[in-house]
Amino acid sequence: MEITSEALTAYFRVILPLLDERQRRLVAAATVPMLGRGGQARVAEATGLSRNTLIGGAKELEAGAARSDRVRRPGGGRKKAVDIDPDLLAALDSLVDPESRGDPMTPLAGRSRAPGAWPPSSPAWAIRPARSWSASSCTI
DSSP, X not given: OOOOHHHHHHHHHHHGXXXXXXXXXXXXXXXXXXXXXXXXXXXXXXXXXXXHHHHHHHHHHHTTOOOOSOSSOTTOSOOOHHHHOTTHHHHHHHHHGGGBOSOTTSSSOOBOOOTTSSSOSSOSSOOOOOOOOOGGGOOO
């Protein structure tokens, strides 16, 4: 029985949004051998995953992928801004410190700022909005 490209795309369109990053990689890589010759290219096209991702998933399966609570390897993901720039906390504190009120020993000191204090006129650090991922934004 031949699996059409449309059926393969429809299958992955339903299943992939329900999986996390690691599970997507493993499910897609496990599907490749079922399709035989050219399976890797067909799965890459149907899922939108790169062929390198499928190869990595196949290697993970061959090594005996076990159930894990981790999605990424240790050390994966974005580094903390403080780790990248150790002077960041001091610079932020200098923006707020002149306007701080209250007992500095309390965890939540009342803070206020002058109207022109933020954002700084010449920021040394980029301020970007937080980005989030949702299943509805996933395109296959």
